[in-house]
Amino acid sequence: MAPPPAAFERRVLRSAAEHHYLRVRLELPDGAARPSAALFKQLVVTALRELHGEVGAALPVDVLTYEEKTMSAILRVISSGFVKLWSALTLLGFYQNRRYISISSCIIWEQ
Amino acid sequence: MSSLLLRRLHQTPRHLLVCEKSHARHAHSRHAAHVRDHAYNCRVSFLIPECGMLPEVLKSTIADVGEYYVVRNLPLHELVAHEFIDNFVKKGSCYALTYNTRIDQDNTAALLPSGKLILSVDKDTYEELGLQGRPSQYSGKKVMRYIITIDLTDSSFHPDSKKNKRVLWALKEKKPLKFDFLLAWYNTGAEGSTLMSYFPQNQIRSLKPKITFSTLRDLQCPVLQSNELQGKPEESCSAEELFEWLGAVLNQVNNKSSNFVSTYCCPQPSTTAEQAFLCTITGFIIPETIIQLLEKLCCYFDEPKLAHWLTLTVHGFADSPVSWRESEHGFHKGGENLYNFVVFRNLDYWLQMAVGTNDDCPP
Incomplete structure (x- = not known):
């Protein structure tokens, strides 16, 4: 026998998302070599270390997608580290000892 | 600290x-x-x-x-015009939303199928318009953004009413606002004019x-x-x-x-x-x-x-x-x-x- 149709249920989750997501794009001066996905991740960790020290560098950040051509990526970070990640990316100004760069970002969806 | x-x-x-x-x-x-x-x-x-x-x-x-439509440079008062209200707003579900406007910086407008026109405007525009509204819920202690809601299908908004005249005057003369609009219209079978023929050909474009x-x-x-x-x-x-x-x-x-x-x-x-x-x-x-x-x-x-x-x-x-x-x-x-x-x-x-x-x- 088929189970009865689901009874109505509603749950409201307030600021309960485990992760936050950011869509970011790296801007380098013309002619600079485009980083690979692994290097891009390294860059994100470096940015976190520079601003927030080892604690920042240990923050779990995932590069969910990375397109080398446009140097755009979707990042996932644990919610409590969201402000740290955004600030670190905003203030990062060097890549391979060359002054560059800005990372523009917007959230794509915070669950 | x-x-x-x-x-x-x-x-x-x-x-x-x-x-x-x-x-x-x-x-x-x-x-x-x-x-x-x-x-x-x-x-x-x-x-x-x-x-x-x-x-x-x-x-x-x-x-x-x-399909939906993009209308370029449309003066906002056109959506408040009685011809538009009678032909579209009252005869089906009419949707309009300003295009390429940013809700946290620009003035924006939206027409809901219920006939409510919602304007979200900055403080200066609000003061110039002189229409009644309320402070935005999210603009902080110092209010920089206001929300104006106009019910176009309300009985008190008929062509000869004071309210109607004031809104038209505000949008036409006091502070003319122009936007690019996304438009869509849904009606159940009733014949009538279409959005394509209502707006000037060089302004409107239909998109799939x-x-x-x-x-x-x-x-x-x-x-x-x-x-x-x-x-x-x-x-x-x-x-x-x-x-x-x-x-x-x-x-x-x-x-x-x-x-x-x-x-x-x-x-x-x-x-x-x-x-x-x-x-x-x-x-x-x-x-x-x-x-x-x-x-x-x-x-x-x-x-x-x-x-x-x-x-x-x-x-x-x-x-x-x-x-x-x-x-x-x-x-x-x-x-x-x-x-x-x-x-x-x-x-x-x-x-x-x-x-x-x-x-x-x-x-």
Whole structure:
């Protein structure tokens, strides 16, 4: 026998998302070599270390997608580290000892 | 002071996720009402696991997705003109939303199918217009943004009324506002003029929504049980887990990776679908279309299918002045307002509605 149709249920989750997501794009001066996905991740960790020290560098950040051509990526970070990640990316100004760069970002969806 | 700053560093912007479950054929089910209440939608995607070819009925529904219009440089008072109200607003569902305007910086306007015209304007414009409004809920202590709501179908808004004259004067002479508009009109059969012929040819352009199909191979899908919204350890995944997974699928995240770059993987337990059909429609998509599509997706399970469930995801415009109904919407950090249906084989469904920081709780 088929189970009865689901009874109505509603749950409201307030600021309960485990992760936050950011869509970011790296801007380098013309002619600079485009980083690979692994290097891009390294860059994100470096940015976190520079601003927030080892604690920042240990923050779990995932590069969910990375397109080398446009140097755009979707990042996932644990919610409590969201402000740290955004600030670190905003203030990062060097890549391979060359002054560059800005990372523009917007959230794509915070669950 | 420093401890306060430190705490702020760990805080995340407020966000809400509402999860509901019910049955699509239940007499009191509110699924259609929730769709209808979310007026402005820019992207609709549906995902059907274990489906290689779309059934004809769904194909024709997608082909029938109505066109919408872009009107350039339209003076706002044209939407308040009586000819427009009588021909379109009162004779069907009329949707209008300013295009390329930013809700946290620019003046924006939206016309709801209920006949309410909503203006979200900065302080200077508000003062120049001299129309009655209220401070925006999200503009902080020092109010920099105001919301003006004008009910175009209200009986006190007839052509000779004082109110009507004042609104026209404010929008025509006092502070003329011009916008690019997205427009759509839905009416049930009644003959009449069309938007295309109402506006000057050099101003209006009709557009078809952009539709893309793709087949995903060997997709790992979470196991879901319709009566377990919160999931059961070892048995099924929760609504939140599904929501994240779906975001990953729609953004084409490789969900097998578990390495230095990304540790994301599909929630467990999961099964592997040999193929899954993903269709995405982008444009100015009105709720009537989405309700029709949802209905046809429910009918997908009329015949026995391998899939246990399918999903329909709808994204709202990030810069729309409202999310659900007339609830004020703001951008804050991302402007997200979206919802997602999971329809199960037995027509039980889950509905997830998500909003960001500057939003009321979804209905």
